[in-house]
Amino acid sequence: MLHRIPVRDLRLGMYISSVDCSWLDNPFWRSRFLLKTQADLERLRRSGIAMVTIDDDRGIGLAPPPAPALPNPFPAQAESPALVVERRANRPRRRRIDELERARETVERSKEAVQRMFNDARLGHAVQMTEVAPLVEEIAASIERDRSAIINVTRLKDKNEYTYLHSVAVCALMMNLARQLGLPEGEVQQAGVAGLLHDIGKMATPIEVLEKPGKLDAEERRIIEDHPSAGHRLLKDSPDVSAIALDVCLHHHERIDGRGYPEGLTEAELSVHARMGAICDVYDAITSHRPYKDPWTPAEALSKMLSWEGHFDRRLLTAFVASIGIFPTGGLVRLHSNRLGIVLTSEGERWTTPTVRVFHDVVAGAAVAVEDVATHNAEGGDPIIRGEQGETWFGDAWPRMLDDLMAGRAPHAPLARGVEQAA
Ligand SMILES: [Fe+2]
Ligand SMILES: [Fe+2]
Incomplete structure (x- = not known):
């Protein structure tokens, strides 16, 4: 099962199914992997990425609730909040x-x-x-x-x-x-x-x-x-x-x-x-x-x-x-909200932030109402987190679904093969 969790809750042995950031900011060239080394964990923590999605069928699950924290006998010197914000940005x-x-x-x-x-x-x-x-x-x-x-x-x-x-x-x-x-x-x-x-x-x-x-x-x-x-x-x-x-x-x-x-x-x-x-x-x-x-x-x-x-x-x-992480018209992508959609236009400056027509929720494993959404962060959009392959999710039904979606119709489709197989 997929869970979206903050990066600070990641532990070695978890299987990362996706990272919430655009391909430009992804510190890894793999989009899905088992978190095996402390170095990878540190790299994710340093990357500025806030959230990731883990798959607990392929790695360890969520941590039990933390024990009450003991007071720290050596409190670090406080850093100015403005400095922290600037450094993170x-x-x-x-x-x-x-x-x-x-x-x-x-x-x-x-x-x-x-x-x-x-x-x-x-x-x-x-x-x-x-x-x-x-x-x-x-x-x-x-x-x-x-x-x-x-x-x-x-x-x-x-x-x-x-x-x-x-x-x-x-x-x-x-x-x-x-x-x-x-x-x-x-x-x-x-x-x-x-x-x-x-x-x-x-x-x-x-x-x-x-x-x-x-x-x-x-x-x-x-x-x-x-x-x-x-x-x-x-x-x-x-x-x-x-x-x-x-x-x-x-x-x-x-x-x-x-x-x-x-x-x-x-x-x-x-x-x-x-x-x-x-x-x-x-x-x-x-x-x-x-x-x-x-x-x-x-x-x-x-x-x-x-x-x-x-x-x-x-x-x-x-x-x-x-693998290139660029989104040509008609390409299948996954958004930050864990919805799948197809790219409608991707021209000029907008090739990393095209309009996307969503139709499927990955976490629910079910269709959602077809809707066109913006992906530009600054415009309050739902950013693309990665490119996907239609055939992996929907098999041979994909070309016909794509035709339906491009024509603005709800895709006439079987259910996705399921979260377990495709994730
Ligand atoms: Fe060549
Ligand atoms: Fe050649």
Whole structure:
């Protein structure tokens, strides 16, 4: 059963089902987890987050009522209430600025290391996993502290650094998605390695072709489309490169309808890692600032990707949307009030605070009257606490429910699968 409790009442062994804050302020990159370490507990207490929801079916339950407190023989010096309020108000913002700075440093170091690796590869040297692994760990640590920082920092790429920064970004996106999917830790790391190395075959592509802004002719296209195979050949000859990295390198330009390259494989023939790679690769490419094109905003990019037929694995793409924490029109989200709703508009400045059409109460496990609500805190709204996946809650009924909701009708739907399964 779910209980919403103050952070101060959290104890080790409780299972956190959601954290009451926007994705921008969430100190964790996991949205649900068993609270196992004192460090995580401390981090939550320091985060400025007031409330969390716990699931006592998956962890320990609420604490018994506290024993009467003994008087403290060493009372701390009182702090001025105004100071306490000011410190609390500044805390999440300061933490975020610090993490952006740290993310910038991580990205700079990673970019230089990837550049060295590409140069070595160009000279015919094998990739050294001893150099790759610490980089991936550093990027993973940055995501763990603040998943949006590194992803935002890598969006701005100039011409000379595009491929290197793109590698760092795809590494971060792959690990973030792997976490969202609940893959085991080892696989999360391997997904990161795969992201970092997926375009290493571009070391063999002439720079004029790589950076040509206009349309490519047939020969240039052939040269570009050789980079997955060239990368795969290089990685195959490097020691200790995992099957996941080899697979993603060779297959990140495949499409589920079989119209990708180099092998034209179809959905059933592509591994989950290759399908993840295709999503992370395209997302970073279309949201990046490039000299010759304006980038799409994250919300625009996700909306477009969701509308393309035949490119991506639909379920993985939905998980990806949830992993980014951005809310495209039609996306399912959970609000602070523990209601589920779909995003109605998410444009421009409003992509983190769109209007949401609510229809289901998570705690009651029941439908509620369809209603459009604001999510902007300052406007007295009900803030979004995270993205959800419609299929996880409502199975195959979800696409039809979504149609009903978008049309303003109460969804013609079975009950949700229940709090226990979905939470
Ligand atoms: Fe590529
Ligand atoms: Fe790529």
